[in-house]
Amino acid sequence: MSPLSHDEHFLALDALLTQYRDYWQGVPFDCLDLPWRDSTPGLCDWLDAQSLSDLQAWKAQPVALAKAVSQWLPEAGELLALCEVTESEGGQFDCDSHWSTGVPGRKWEQISAFNRALPYSPGKRWLEWCAGKGYLGCILAVTRKAEVTSLEWQDALCVDGQAYATKHKLPMRFVQGDAFASESKKLVDECDHAVALHACGDLHVTLLRHFVAAKAESVTVSPCCYHLIQDKQYQPLSSLAKQSSLVLSKHDLKLPLQETVTAGQTVKNKRFVEVSYRLGFDALQRSINPGAHYLPVPNVQKSLLKEGFEAFCFWAAEQKGLTLDPATDFAAFQQLGESRFLMVERMETVRTLFRRPLEMWLVYDRALYLQQHGFETAVTTFCARELTPRNILISATRKG
Incomplete structure (x- = not known):
C-alpha cells in the first residue's frame, strides 16, 4: 500500500477531528462536570473510575489510551496512526561537541539533530x-561551510552572537530586526536556504509566506507555539x-503544546497546587456572581x-476587582x-488523543500551502x- 499524500493525510485528519470535535474543543476550566455525561x-463512568495517577499514566501513553477508550471513540487508534511520519533522511552533518560550550545540553541535542536532518x-x-x-x-557555518545571516x-542576543562568531572566525552576520517587517523579506530573497528551529506561530508562518514570494531555493522549519x-x-x-469546517481558537491551538516529556513529580505537584487554587477561586467567584463563567487570573508569583x-x-480578588468576605x-x-482539578484532568486525558492529530493538521496545512505554490515538500x-515533542520538520525545495 503506497503512503498517503499530504492531501490524503490532511483530509483524513480533518474528517476525524471534525467528527470528534466535542471531545477536544472547548475550555476544560470552564466546565463544572464532564460535558459528555449524556452523549457518552x-x-x-470509565474516567470517573481512574485515579489521578492513572490519568497521568494514560496521558503518557496515547496509543494505549486509544485502545482503552475504543468502545466509545472507535476511530481513536486510526487518528493516531495518521500522525505517524518517517524520520528525516537528511545528510550526516555532525558537529564537534566543543562547539556546544555555553549551549544548554538539551538545546544542543535538538539543534544537532535538526542540522543532521536538514536536506x-x-x-x-x-x-x-x-x-x-x-x-x-x-553549526550551519561549521558543518556546511556556509555563509549564515542570523535574524x-x-x-x-545579536551582540552576543556576533561577538562569538567574530571570535571564532565564523562567516556569520547578525541582523537585528523584526521578522514581521517588510525589510526581513529581503533577507529571504538573498539566501539559498532559510531555516527556523522552533520559531513560534506567526513567526514561522511569515517565513513561509516570504519564501513562497522570494527566490530562495529551500526552506526548512520546525513549527512551535501555534497559538x-x-x-x-x-x-x-x-x-x-x-x-x-473547523474554526480554531487560540485556546484550541495550545492543545498540541500540552505534551511535555521532562516534567518530574515536583513540577506535577506544583501544577496541582496552582491549578486547584485557580479552580477553587473560580468556584468562590461563581458563588458571588451566580451564572458567571470561568474567571482567569494573571500569572502568579510561585512564592505566593x-x-x-x-x-x-x-x-x-484584588486582581479582578472583587471584594471577599473574610x-x-x-x-x-x-x-x-481540588475536586475540579480531577475533573479537568479527566477531560485533558481525553484531549490527549487529539494533541498530535491537531498538530499534524496544522503541519499539513503548511506543507500543502508550500506544495500548491509549486514546491517539492x-x-x-x-x-x-523524548528529546522534544516539537520534532516535526517541514522541508520545501523549489522545483527545477
Missing part, C-alpha cells in the same frame, strides 16, 4: 530565522484547510502559592478546587519525541 455516559543543499547562503544567539547558525529581534498568532482565530494557509489558598484568593469558608472552596521528524 460509558466513557464518563543537502549546495547553496552557500543560509538564513537563520529568529536566531537567538545563533546556536544553529554556528534576531533582541539586540543583546502565538496576531488574529483572534487561526487563519488557514492552504486551499484545503480553508475549506474545512506557599502562603496558602486564602492568601491566593485575596490576591486574585468569614468565607476557604477550606470548602479549596476542596472544590516533505514532512518528517528530526528527533525522538
